[in-house]
Amino acid sequence: MHLVVIAWLYVAVMMAVAEATHANGSVLGAIVTFVLYGLLPMGIVGYILATPARRKARRAREAAEAAQAAAPASAAPDSVAPDQGGEAPADAAVAPVRKED
Template sequence: MYLVVIGWLYVVLMMSVAEASNTTGTVLGAIVTFFLYGLMPVTLVVYLMRTPQRRKARKAQEAEEDRARLAEKSEPSAPAPSDEPDAGGHAAGAAKADGIAPVREEPR
């Protein structure tokens, strides 16, 4: 596949050189020719041709992550410290000195 890409870019480069060296041609025309006939189509074709490879690599990476996650779950480990301030089932205000939880006023 890459041999065809290199060959096409060579042909387009020669078309651009011919355009730039022609008496009625311009360097701007050569640059436009190179981009519109060469780089843009080749980039699109290579991207589309590599789609199955990218999909296969992504699925392999996801499978590896799943295996790592399952291995992590199956190994017994010490419980991680909680970042939550209160993991208990008691009301937050019940720990005050007077033992009365604050009451929220209803909006008017």
């Protein structure tokens, strides 16, 4: 695929050079020729031909995300829950002391 794109762009460059160096040609015409005969068609062809690779990468990414979501919580690294700070838990039988206002 890459060889075809490179060859076509070479042909488009040669067409642009011929347009620019012709007696009735111009640099603007050469730029338009290169864009319309070279970059635009090869961009479309490259996009279409790369579709299977993009689809494969998307499916692999989705499978990795699904595997990560389906992994059990025990497989996660040990972490401290936000409510489990450095203090020991209070005795359930003793009511907390509050200040009087």
